[in-house]
Every structure is written in C-alpha cells, then in structure tokens.
Amino acid sequence: MSVVQIGRSVVDPCHDQPSARRTYLIKLAMVALGVVTAVFAMVAPAAAHLPAQTDSESIPELRGTMRTVDEGGESIFVEGINLTITDASGAELGQAVTDADGEWVFELPEGGTYEVFLDEATLPDGVPLRNPDRNPLTVDVGNGASRTVLFPLGDAAVSTDTTIEIVQLTVDGIKLGLVIGMSAIGLSLIYGTTGLTNFAHGEMVTFGAMVAFLFNVTGVFGWTTSLIVAAILSFIVCGVAGGLFNAGVWRPLRRRGASLIAALVASLGFSILFRYMMLYQFGGRAKLYKDYQIQEKVDFGWFSIVPKDIFIIVFSVAVLIGIAIALQRTRAGKAMRAVSDNRDLAESSGIDVELVIKWVWVSGSALAGLGGVLFGLTESIGWEMGFRILLLMFAAVTLGGLGSAYGALLGSLIVGIFIQVSTIVIPTDMKNVGALLMLMLILLIRPDGLLGRSERIG
Amino acid sequence: MDIGAIFENTMRGFIGEQFIFFALAAIGLNIHFGFTGLLNFGQAVFMAAGAYGLSMMVVTWGLNFWVGVFVGLVIFPFILAVILGAPTLRLRADYLAIVTIAAAEIFRIMVRSPTFDRWTGSSDGLGGFATDFYDLSPFDPSERYFFDLFIGNQMWVVLIGWIVLAMAAFACWLLIRSPWGRVVKAIREDEDAARSLGKNAYWYKMQALYIGGVFGAMGGMLRAIGTQSAQPDNFITDVTFFVWVALILGGAGKVLGPVIGAAVLYAILNFSDIVLRQGVESNNIPDSIMSGTQVGQVRFMLVGLGLVLLATFRPQGILGNKEEMALDDR
C-alpha cells in the first residue's frame, strides 16, 4: 500500500512554477506509474498463485486431475475414475484410478504416442464427460516429460445456450479490447501529434512482453522477479525505449522535414528489423510467464473467468481511467490533446510541441509495453504477437477515428468484443479475419471513424 | 571460404529466379507507389493471387494450365484490386497502407486455415500444377546451363522470366509515357488538382492498383512455377517488404528502378547469406552468436534496415533524382 502513497504524494498540486510544464509532464508519467503499481499491489493478491509445472522427472508419465464444480462454485475432486492407457500399437499398458484428490498418474516406459480411455461407467451419477466424443484421447509424450491429460467433466463452461455463450464471449472480448486499447492509445496519439502512422508500434508491444519475460523467467544477472515487478520494469524500459526512439530517429527526421510517407516507410523498416531482431534473440517458440499459468475458473453463472483475467480487466480499466483522468485534468494531458487536435494552433498558443511529442512517445510506448505483458499473460509471448495486435489496433483506431485517444479506446472495445463474439459463426483460427474485414467495411461506410473528423480541402 | 560458391550465389541473385520474381512484383509496385502514389503494402497478396489463381485452377478444379494462367493474371488481381481499392482509394493514402497489410494478414490466416484445406491445401500449399509448363522446356533437366549457374528446369524458368520481365518493363514504359501515365503522376502529386481538371482520380487509382497488381501476380505465378508449389509462407506480409526495398533501392518512379533494385538487392542478400552460412558451417562464426536458422533471419533484418536507411538517407534510390522523387510527396 505504500506504493499508493508514493503515487499520491507526487500528485500534490503546485501550480505555475518556472519549470511547471516539465514537472507536470513528469507527474503525468508518475500518475500513470502510480496507478499501475497501486492496482498491481491491490488486485494481484486476489489472483491465486498456483505452482508452475515442473518437468524435471526423468520418467515419462501421464497425469491428470478429475474434478467437477458444485452449485456453489466449489471444486469437487472425483475419486475412483478408471482410465485405461494403450500404446500406439493398441496394446493395453495398464490402468490408472484417481485418488481422493482426483489425481491420477501413470508412468510410461518411454516417450511416444498413447491413447487414454476414460471408463464413463466409473463416473459418479450426474457428472458426464463434457466432450464425450473426445474419449479416448490421443497424446504425445516426450522422453522424460510429464504430460497432463485433460478430461473436462460436467457441462458448466461450454453451454449450448447461445445467450450465455454470447455473454461469455463478450467478457472475453472486453478483456481483449482493453488490452488492444491500452496498446493503441500510443499509436493514436503519435499519429495525432506527429502525423506518423507508426507501423513499428506493434514491436513495442512485443518488446514489452519480452522484457517482462526476461525479468520474470530468463533472469537478469542471475535473479528473476515476480511478474508484477517484471511488468513494472517492462513499463519503464518501454517508456525509456520509446523516448529514445523518438529522440534518436523521429525527432531528427521531423527536423529535416522528411515527408510523412518516407517516415511511414521507415517505420515499416523498423517494424521488420525489430521483429526479426527479437526472433533472433528469443527464438520462434511461444513462451509463457512463470506466474499465474494454471488457474481455476471462477463461475459467475452467465460466464466464468480465471482470476488472472479478472485481474487484467480490473487493472486495464484502472489504467485506462487513470489515463483518461490524466488526459482530462493534467496540463500535460491537455497539451497532448491540444496538439493532437490542432498542432499549429497548439504551437501558436505557446505549447512546446516537441516536448509534448516526446511524452506522447514515452507514455504511449510504456503503455504498449504494458499491453504486451497483459497480452502475453492471457495468451502467450511470441515474436510476432505485436505485429498481429498492430493490425487489430489499426482496426480499432480507424474505427474510433485516427488521432483520438478516446476513439482508440472505444474502437478497441468494439473490435475486441467483435472478434470474440464472431467466433460463434467464424472458426476460431480465423477470428481476426472478421475484425479486419470490419476495418474495411468501416472505411467504406464511415471513413473518419466514430469520433474522427474530416480533412480540409482547397 | 569458398570464393567460387560465393560468386556463383551472388550472380544467381543478380540475374536468377528470385530476382525475376521480385523485379516483376516491384514493377507493379512502381506503378502503384512510384507513379500513382498508392501505398500498397499488400503486394505479396497480389503475388499470391497469381500463384493461387494458377494452382487452384489446375489442382483444385482440374482445369487447364492456361486457364489457370488467365485466372491468376487477370481475374484474381481484379477481384483483389476491387476489394482493396473500393473502401480506401477515396481516402487518405495511409488507409490503403493499413488495409493492404490487413489483407495480407487475412490471406495468411485464411490460406493456412484447415477450414479451406480442400481448396488451398492449407499450410502445405498446392503443388504439381506446372507440368504443362516444364513439358515445353527445351532444356535437359539434368544438364547445367549459362555458365553452369542454372540446371535445366531452372534455366527454362529464368529464360521465360527474363522474357516476361522485359515485356513487363516495356509495357510499364509505354504506360508511363502516355497520357494515362501523366494523369496518374498528377494524382500522385495532387489528387484534387487532377480532379479539378476533370480526371476521375478514383477510377485511375483503381486502374493503377489493378494493373500493378497484375505485374505482381506475374511475379507470384512465376515464383509458384519456379518452386513448383504455391505455399502461404512464400507470400507472407514480409515478402512485400522485399519488394519495397527493391523498388526504393532502384528508384521509385523510374521505369528501370525496380529491375535494378531487385537485382542489387538479391545480389546483396545472396552474398550475405552464403558468407554467413559458410562462416557458421566452418565455425568461424561461433554457434553462440549465430546458428544455421538464424542466418535466414538476418536477411529480413537487412531488408528492414535497408528500408530504414533508404527512406531516411536516400529516398530517391540508385536511379532517381531528388526533383522527381516519389517518396517525398505529401
């Protein structure tokens, strides 16, 4: 809780000092950071910390936990379920029975492909298999690996009731939309203040996720931190990186009067350069954070959700509200909106445009990095993740109207919900297609977006 | 170090198949961007339209090879140009950029999806559609030709490729020096001025998007023929950036810019590729710094770096001059 106080003590208002503008801008960053830390500190304990899987056993094995959920949402572990394991040739290797904790283990002679058959007759009454057609299950086991075999029981999560399904997907969509929105604010503000369509913004998202991975899993100088600390560090690193990116590349380009198209092409160059540098460094396999991987869903009746996702939603909303307040109330925030709205007017009314741009880059990149961490937490961390999200960000920002921070948010939520809900009709592996097609449709119908405005002619 | 192999590989980059595929696509992009000012970042999709137009007609629907060529060069690019252009060509230039990149992603997702496996072969792609083409080859598949640079079938692709490339460059030259070219150049500079003089800017941009797309499809189709397969990975978004680097390197807005750019680009890429590979194999470059798979990633980094450096320091490329530079508009 002390963190919150740090955040507050900085917000104490002191007007019209000589370097007031600078202090206010620093405050803006601190407010954002304060919100980040505070929310992490408050909400994180609610997210259950379950042990990560270990794979140090030398004997390959199959394992699993059979459980069902009662009316009150409590987990009930089911004892005495019979499982039969056969190898690739169809020969039966033996059986396993769940213990009082619902757990079963079966040691295998070697890695390979096996089939696990659950004897439904041994299930308690009223507890069916959720996917009866996925029995037996075929699994691949590596040598020395422990492989979890999942037989979901009951029909709690997957509902045939479409309204419930829609509610569930909407909740998922809100989560996705919030993460997209957090990442997209920078994209929109950078466009608004400098006119640059920054295609390298997605790489900042990836970078944020990977920096957090570095602190959380890989370790720096031999020590690792919890994901929360890693996220804060990543937030800072990305902010600094964004500031340096602006100072080292974009500011000189603006100074030289480089055309916006040249800048756009350069940003694409950076996008591909950074993307492959990260691939080079981190490899092509998707990765997961150490914390909060396996969590049990909390059932809210109409939908169920894992604690970390609750955390992500609450946290994102808090950050976004913090941003909205900062944009609305602080001088720096107002200056950002003013420059984004009309750069010349802002400049002639005495706003230091370059300074504002610098802070747009710093805060926008920090938020993009944070968005990356959250995205990595809900899905996984991969070298192309930012580029994928970039397109969704574009869809969101276009929908909301390029250059408007609130538009970016609104657009992100719509895009997020649309993507998830559309999976009712679109195969899941193609869900992003719907959003991208929507992008094209929006341009046909309402090219200036929902909150955008038209350009001047003549 | 094997100097001979390095030289051979570099030469192959300079005049070989990769160069031809990308030079064709870059000629198309030159019509889009260099002359009309369209920010098309989905040229890979037009290339894919050529590749899949041909292969799907032949493999999926069992039609004649030449029907496939027609569909891949004429019909598919047309559909694509309408889909991409209709929503964006009335809007500011960067919307086309966003939509074309999005289209590349849509293509990647859809073609790889098992849902359409029946038609596209999903991530494995399609193969075995080019036999009609190779049946016409006068070259012996087991022989080497042209200073031993190409084996028979390769030689046939390269020969046809060069002919197609020459014709494409000529057609581009005709287009650009005509009144049509004058109109699209005017649109590149100031669409409103062109409209005030009675030119239907939207329509011209659509035409440019289509015709440039046709050249892109030629490149993609030849690539599919050359590799004897149409695979999603050959037409991912990043492929577009190779085309962009080739174009800007050679000089956007110059008829021969994309050709020279593609040649130089592939010479450089092939050169760096083989030098690094030899370094890794001979352990002159330790494994901790670079592994075999990482060599392949270096070429993408080079392309990214190339785009950055060209856009910031030499936007006019090798051939261009500052006065006519396309990258400097708006």
Added chain:
Amino acid sequence: MTADLPANDAVNDPEAARAAMRDVAQEPGVAKPDPILVADGVARRFGGLTAVDVEHVEVQRGIITALIGPNGAGKTTLFNLLTNFDTPDAGTRTFDGNVIDKVPAHKIANHGMVRTFQLTKALSKMSVLDNMMLGATNQRGEKMWRSMVPFSWKQQEAEIELEAEALLDRFNMLHMRDEFAGTLSGGQRKLLEMARALMVKPKMVMLDEPMAGVNPALTQSLLQHVVGLRDEGMTVLFVEHDMDMVQEISDWVIVMAEGAIIAEGPPGAIGSNQAVVDAYLGSHHGEPLDLDADI
C-alpha cells in the same frame, strides 16, 4: 490567337451581358437575367461552426463576378461546395441549367466549370508543359489499355501540345515549358494554374485568390488575361482580397460574411453599402469603406 481559345458555344456578347446587369437590384441573392450558376439553400457546417449558409445566389453568364469577404467568411468553402469538392449539408446547385448536386467533382469540370485553388496546386514534379497538357479533356491516351498503343493517340497528343504551347505563349510562359513546375515562382504557379484550367475549355472559371502572392508587375498581365477571358465569352467568378483589383476588372461583386451573402452590387457601389462596411470593420463604424485600401 483567338482561335486557340476555348470557343464557347453559349457565347453571348459580353457587352450585352454587362448591360443587362445594370437593371439588377443591388440586394443579396438577387435574380440575374441569365444566370449560369445558381445555388439555393446551400449550407455547410463543421462541428458547431456554420462555414456557409447561403440562401440563394446566382452568377451571371459572361461577366466577371468578384466574391469578396473577410477572412473566414466561407468563400473557399462555398467554392468547394459549388464544385462538389465538398458536400453541403443541404441545398441545391444548378450549373448551366443542370442540377449538379450528385455530380462528382471531376465531372463538374467536364460540364464546363473549372476551379483553381487558393493554395496553388501546380504539379511540381511535372514539367510546365505536362501540367498544361493534363488539362485537355477527352484524351484517347488516357484510357489504360489504349495508352499502351501509342499510335492511337500520338496524333491527338501533338494537337494538344500545340494548344498548350499557344496558351503558354499567351501567358508569357512558353520559355519555361520544359521546366519542372516546382521551380516556378509563386506568381508563375498561379499563372500556370489558370492557364491549365483553360486547357479544359470551360464555360466558367472559378479562381480562388488568383492574385495572392503575385508580384505587382505580374498582376497587371494576370488582370488582362482575366478580362480577356471574359471578352471571349467566358464566365469568371473570382475571390480576391485586393479591392483595387476588384474595382478594376469585376462587373459585379458579391460580398460574403460569416457564411452568408450579405450584399451584391456593381463594384462602384459596393463600398458604400452599410452591411459591407459593418462586415469588414465591425458594426460600430459609420463612415463609408475606403475601397482603395487593401483589406
């Protein structure tokens, strides 16, 4: 020289057209004896700001009409609306007897109305000659497929080139025909843009501040060109802040303020109009406007 100029099928005697204006009442929105362009109830709002709200206005055929008004009066916006470069929130526009509300901007030019822009749009990376030749309409070589068959359009191209050279000659710019338009001075660009507009052979030209930034030495020749256009039967509507010029060449003046037409009349009378004085100087001023001063 006259032969090179756009022949106007609706050529009226410009003298007669001007004479007809003598009896027209000096009030905003007044009907003209032979209007070529009519706007009715045209309004355009940007957010909360009403940039244009014109009840009714007509432009007489065959004369020079000046459109004046303080900065931000909505003159450029009205130009955009009349040429369909912008879509009004309401209103109807008629050109030469045809309703043009749904006609796209480029077709307006083909109907015979060409506009220039306040911020000059010379195509700076094209040569002066190419700029000119671009203006010609109905070029065969502008069709995509045909363009690749040069002999089908070479002949027409040669004719257009002669036409363009003749016009350039008339505007004293022939010696720069092969230079990039980007190398021209601001005034020369204005000239080029006007000459280019004439390549369309319009019935009516709309010039948005044609003299802005043109050096005084060039202004005179520009003025003479504008008068010359009228004398060949073309209708001219131009926006101008320099009252000397308005006095010198216009036959009729329309005054806009805050989006509305507030006064109309012959140039000699407009300066003493109370509404105009109020619009330019604020309503507390009583004395007549000194139209010799630049505003």
